[in-house]
Amino acid sequence: MPSARLTASGVALALVLAPAVASAAGPQGPGQDAHDLDLTLLATTDMHGRVLNWDYFKDATYTERSGDTVGLAKVASVVDQVRTEVGDDSLLVVDNGDAIQGTPLTYYYAKVEPVAETGEDHPMATAYNQIGYDAQVVGNHEFNYGLDHLRAYEGDLAMPLLGANVVDAQTGEPWLEPWTMVTKKVEGHKPVKVGILGLTTPGSAIWDKGVVEGTLEFRDMVETAAEYVPQMRAAGADVVVVLSHAGKGPSSYDTSLLPPENPSDVIARTVPGIDVMVVGHTHRDVPQEVIHNEVTGEPVLLTQPYRWGGTVTRVDLDLEKSRGQWDVKDAAGMAYRTRDFVEDPAVVAAAAQAHGRTVDYVNQVVATATEEMSGAESFWKDTAIVDFIQHVQTETVDQALEGTAYADVPVLSIAAPFSRTALFPAGDVTIRDMAGLYIYDNTLEAVTMTGAQVRDYLEYSAKYFATVPAGESFDPASDVNADGTPDYNYDMLSGVSYELDLSQPVGDRVENLALADGTPVTDDMEFVVAVNNYRRSGGGAFPHVSTAPVVYNEQQEIRQLLIDWASARGVIDPADFSVENWWLTVADVPVAP
Known part of the structure; x- marks a missing residue:
C-alpha cells in the first residue's frame, strides 16, 4: 500500500x-538520506x-x-x-x-x-x-x-x-x-x-x-x-x-x-x-x-x-x-x-x-452577406446578427431530434449579445468574422422546459435592465448592465414572442409571451430549449436550466456550427432567418429604435 x-x-x-525557486531546489531536497x-x-x-x-x-x-x-x-x-x-x-x-x-x-x-x-x-x-x-x-x-x-x-x-x-x-x-x-x-x-x-x-x-x-x-x-x-x-x-x-x-x-x-x-x-x-x-x-x-x-x-x-x-x-x-x-x-x-x-x-x-484557412471567405449586419445594438434590440445564431441553434437541435419523442415539441433558442463590435460586412464574410460574433468556445446543448420555467427564465434575464419609470425614456447608454450584470448574462429567446416592460419591477416584466402563431404560452406547455453549455451548466445562475433534462448534447462548438451553416449555403441573407420577436417597452409604450 x-x-x-x-x-x-x-x-x-x-x-x-515559484519557477525560479523550483529550479534552484535541485533534484534532492534537504534532509534526505542515501536511501x-x-x-x-x-x-x-x-x-x-x-x-x-x-x-x-x-x-x-x-x-x-x-x-x-x-x-x-x-x-x-x-x-x-x-x-x-x-x-x-x-x-x-x-x-x-x-x-x-x-x-x-x-x-x-x-x-x-x-x-x-x-x-x-x-x-x-x-x-x-x-x-x-x-x-x-x-x-x-x-x-x-x-x-x-x-x-x-x-x-x-x-x-x-x-x-x-x-x-x-x-x-x-x-x-x-x-x-x-x-x-x-x-x-x-x-x-x-x-x-x-x-x-x-x-x-x-x-x-x-x-x-x-x-x-x-x-x-x-x-x-x-x-x-x-x-x-x-x-x-x-x-x-x-x-x-x-x-x-x-x-x-x-x-x-x-x-x-x-x-x-x-x-x-x-x-x-x-x-x-x-x-x-x-x-x-x-x-x-x-x-x-x-x-x-x-x-x-x-x-x-x-x-x-x-x-x-x-x-x-x-x-x-x-x-x-x-x-x-x-x-x-x-x-x-x-x-x-x-x-x-x-x-x-x-x-x-x-x-x-x-x-x-490560411481561417482567413478564407465562408459566405457572402447580402447586407451589413452589426451587433452594436444587440444588447437592447432584436438584431439580425443574433437571429443568425438563434436560427442555426434551432435548426441544429430540431434536425437532431427528428425521429425522437421530442420531434414535435417546439424548439426555442437562447443567445446573448457577446460582442458589441460583432460585424458581418456586406460582401465577403470570413471565419474570423464569425469568431467576432461568437467569441466563446461554447458547445450546443438542449433541455426541456415548461412554459412557466421559460417565463421565469426571461424574468431573470430582464434584470439586466434598470427600471425606467413610466413617462421617461429608455437610454441604452445608461439603462443596461443593471447591478453589474454583464452583456453575456442577458439572454434573448427565439421561437416565442414577448415584451419586457422596464417600468415594472424585476420579476414582473414579461408580457404577451406567445408562440409564433400568437397562441399565449401557458405554464404547462413543453418546450425544447437550445442553449450553450456554459449556461446549461449553471453559468449566470439562470433558473431551471441547469437542472432541466438534457435531450441534446453532441459536444458541437456553436462557432463551428455557424461557420458550417454559412459555408454550406454560401449566402447569409437576413431574409432567411431574421425574425423580430421581442421588444422593450416602458409602461406598454415601445422603446424607440
Whole structure:
C-alpha cells in the first residue's frame, strides 16, 4: 500500500514555490538520506488543439485578461526547465486528454485535410512527441471526429494513449491500452516502476453517440479503477498514477443511463493503492488537493492543471525504501504558469507548416452577406446578427431530434449579445468574422422546459435592465448592465414572442409571451430549449436550466456550427432567418429604435 503522507511543510511549499525557486531546489531536497529518491511528475490537461500561443480567430497572438498564455510550445519550455533541474531519469510527463478538438488547427486536420486519409502526422502528436511525454489518457473530445481519426492520432503518438474503461461493445475487451508501466532508473538506486492508469468520463456514450454506439462502451470509472489498480500493484508498480479525464461533482446527464461523469474524488476516496491523480475535463485550476482514502487512511494527491496549457502542474514525490520496495513518503504539488515562459523554438518549428495552413484557412471567405449586419445594438434590440445564431441553434437541435419523442415539441433558442463590435460586412464574410460574433468556445446543448420555467427564465434575464419609470425614456447608454450584470448574462429567446416592460419591477416584466402563431404560452406547455453549455451548466445562475433534462448534447462548438451553416449555403441573407420577436417597452409604450 502507498503511504503518500503530505506534510504541512509540503503544502506550504506547494503554495509558494515559484519557477525560479523550483529550479534552484535541485533534484534532492534537504534532509534526505542515501536511501531516498525523488521523482517529479509534470501534467497538462484539456489542451484542446493549442500548439502555439495563437488566436486563429483574431489572427494574432493569444491574449487573456488574466495574462495566461496557451499552447504546447509554452509547455515545452516548462518541461525543458524541469528536465534540466531534476534529470530525465527522475521526470515523468503526462497529459490528461482532450487534445485533438478545440481550435481551427485541429478542425483543419480532422475535416479539411483529415490525417486519417492523408497519412500526415497529427500536429498535436508532433508537438507531444517533440516534448517527450510518457502517457496520455483519451478525453471525451477525442471521439468527436470519429474512431478512424482517433486511431490515426493514436498511431502518430510516441506515447501510449490510455483508456481502461473504454471497451469494445462486442467483446468487452479494452479498446485502448488500459495502463502502462514506466521504469525510471536513477543512478545509484534501484529502478522505480510507475504504473499509469487511464480513465475517461463515460459521457462520450451520449455526446458522441453517433460515433460510438454499438462499437464502444464506457464503463464506470470507479469500478474500473478498483479492477486495475491492484493489477498494477501486483505487476510491481511502486507508484500508481491515475490519469482521470473527469472532474469532481455532479453529472450533466441522467446517471440512471450512464455511470457518473465526474467521480475523480470518489476514486481517490474509495480505491486503495493510488498515490497521485491528475484531474481534468472541468477546466478548473487546482494544482493540489488532498483526499484521504477511506480504506487505508492514506492521502491521495489530486492535481488539475489549467486548460489549454495555461499551467503545467508539478508533483514532487519523495520515495523511501520499505522492505526492499520503494514507497511514497511525501508528495507536494504546485503549478507553473506558462505566461512566465517563452515558446520553445523546436515545437514552433515542428508546428510551422500546420500552423501556416490553418492561418490560411481561417482567413478564407465562408459566405457572402447580402447586407451589413452589426451587433452594436444587440444588447437592447432584436438584431439580425443574433437571429443568425438563434436560427442555426434551432435548426441544429430540431434536425437532431427528428425521429425522437421530442420531434414535435417546439424548439426555442437562447443567445446573448457577446460582442458589441460583432460585424458581418456586406460582401465577403470570413471565419474570423464569425469568431467576432461568437467569441466563446461554447458547445450546443438542449433541455426541456415548461412554459412557466421559460417565463421565469426571461424574468431573470430582464434584470439586466434598470427600471425606467413610466413617462421617461429608455437610454441604452445608461439603462443596461443593471447591478453589474454583464452583456453575456442577458439572454434573448427565439421561437416565442414577448415584451419586457422596464417600468415594472424585476420579476414582473414579461408580457404577451406567445408562440409564433400568437397562441399565449401557458405554464404547462413543453418546450425544447437550445442553449450553450456554459449556461446549461449553471453559468449566470439562470433558473431551471441547469437542472432541466438534457435531450441534446453532441459536444458541437456553436462557432463551428455557424461557420458550417454559412459555408454550406454560401449566402447569409437576413431574409432567411431574421425574425423580430421581442421588444422593450416602458409602461406598454415601445422603446424607440
